[in-house]
Structure formats: C-alpha cells, structure tokens
Amino acid sequence: MVDLALLQSVSYIAGALGVCVAAIFYVLNLRISQRNQELTLKAQQQTLETRKLQFVTSITNQLNSEEGHRRYNELMNMEWKDYDDFERKYGSDYNLDNAAKRFSVWYTYNTLGMLVREKLVEPELLYPIVDGSVLTNWSKFKDVIKEQRKRYGPEDDYSEFEFLYNEIYRVALSRDPSFKIPETLTHYVPDK
Numbered sequence: 351m352v353d354l355a356l357l358q359s360v361s362y363i364a365g366a367l368g369v370c371v372a373a374i375f376y377v378l379n380l381r382i383s384q385r386n387q388e389l390t391l392k393a394q395q396q397t398l399e400t401r402k403l404q405f406v407t408s409i410t411n412q413l414n415s416e417e418g419h420r421r422y423n424e425l426m427n428m429e430w431k432d433y434d435d436f437e438r439k440y441g442s443d444y445n446l447d448n449a450a451k452r453f454s455v456w457y458t459y460n461t462l463g464m465l466v467r468e469k470l471v472e473p474e475l476l477y478p479i480v481d482g483s484v485l486t487n488w489s490k491f492k493d494v495i496k497e498q499r500k501r502y503g504p505e506d507d508y509s510e511f512e513f514l515y516n517e518i519y520r521v522a523l524s525r526d527p528s529f530k531i532p533e534t535l536t537h538y539v540p541d542k
Contacts, residue, residue, distance in 0.1 A: 406471055409458060410479045421451045422483055426490060433497045456491070456508055459484055463510030466517050473517035477525075481518055488515035489531050 412418050428448070430436035442449035462480065465471040488511060499507050522529045 402470060406462075406465070406476070409462060410476075412458060413455070413480060413483060421455055422487070424448075425452055425455060426486060428490075433494060436494055452491075455487060456495075456511055459487065459511040459514055460508055461510070463512070463514030463517075467510060467513050473514075473521050476514075477518055477521045480514075481522060484511075484515055484518045485522065485531050488512065 413422070428436075428440060430439055438444060440448045440452070459480075462471070462476060462484075466473050466476065492512070492515075495508050495511075499505055519531075
C-alpha cells in the first residue's frame with residue numbers, strides 16, 4: 351500500500367506546483383496587460399496627433415484658401431495715418447465688412463497662438479504654413495491692436511496672436527539669422 355507520508359508529500363508538491371504555475375500565469379498576464387496598455391496608449395496618442403493635425407489643417411486651410419489670400423492682401427493694403435484715421439476708415443462703426451475680415455484673420459491667429467502656448471502644436475510645424483502672414487499681419491496691426499487694448503480692453507486682447515508672432519519670428523530667426531520683416535509688406539518698392 352501507499353504510505354500516508356508519501357501521499358502527503360505528493361499532495362504538498364502538487365500544491366506547490368499549482369502555486370508556481372498560478373504565479374507564472376499571473377506574471378504573464380501582467381506582462382500582456384502592460385503591453386496592451388502601452389499599445390492602447392500609443393493608439394490614443396496617434397489618434398490625438400491625427401485629430402490635432404486635422405484641426406490645425408482646417409484652421410490653416412481658411413488662411414491659405416483663395417478667399418484667405420484675398421482677405422490677407424486686402425488687410426495688407428490698408429493705409430492710415432493714426433489710430434483715429436484707422437477707426438474712421440476701417441473701424442466696425444464705419445466699415446463692418448473690413449472689420450469682419452480683420453477680426454476673422456486675427457481670431458484665427460489668436461487660436462493658433464493659443465494652441466502653440468498650450469503646446470498642442472509646435473511653432474516649427476506652423477512656420478511653413480503661416481510664417482509670412484503672421485509676421486506681416488502683426489507687424490502692420492500691432493499698434494492698432496495695442497491702442498484698442500488701451501481704449502476698449504481687455505489688456506490681453508489678441509495676446510495669443512502676439513505670442514504666435516513671437517514664436518514664429520523666433521523660428522524664422524533660427525532658420526535665417528539675417529531674417530527681417532519687409533517694411534513694405536505687400537507693396538512693391540523697386541530697387542533704386
């Protein structure tokens with residue numbers, strides 16, 4: 351007959367093997383779960399990057415469309431002597447169409463600036479898309495915007511547009527240290 355001690359030993363060994371097998375399966379399940387979480391996180395990041403790119407593309411498409419270029423050139427060809435002259439010619443009380451075009455462009459830049467400030471979009475990504483238009487728009491209208499801040503508030507009105515200008519200008523200088531914003535903007539001035 352089988353000895354009781356042998357049966358107990360076999361039972362202990364079987365129990366120990368069961369615990370070892372369970373521990374191995376537990377560790378394997380943890381590793382599989384960890385890999386699945388990493389893959390899920392990567393997929394979520396890719397989805398986020400895709401959505402971010404789609405959002406930025408939809409915004410920049412407005413600027414780079416035929417209508418967007420028409421608005422840009424119309425704004426760049428505006429001329430005024432001082433802020434009061436600007437208001438008489440282009441202010442929303444006198445020229446609602448021009449004000450709507452201007453606000454459309456400025457708010458678009460403001461939105462892009464907010465995305466850059468929040469680190470949702472890198473300025474290096476935007477640079478080839480909006481470089482010249484952001485730089486020349488801010489350069490042309492900065493005094494108007496700053497005067498509007500003083501007169502009507504808030505003090506940080508279009509601050510994200512200004513932030514975007516600074517970031518795009520920084521990128522421009524990093525690519526070409528001799529870069530300068532043309533003083534003539536859209537007006538052609540022949541060499542003498």
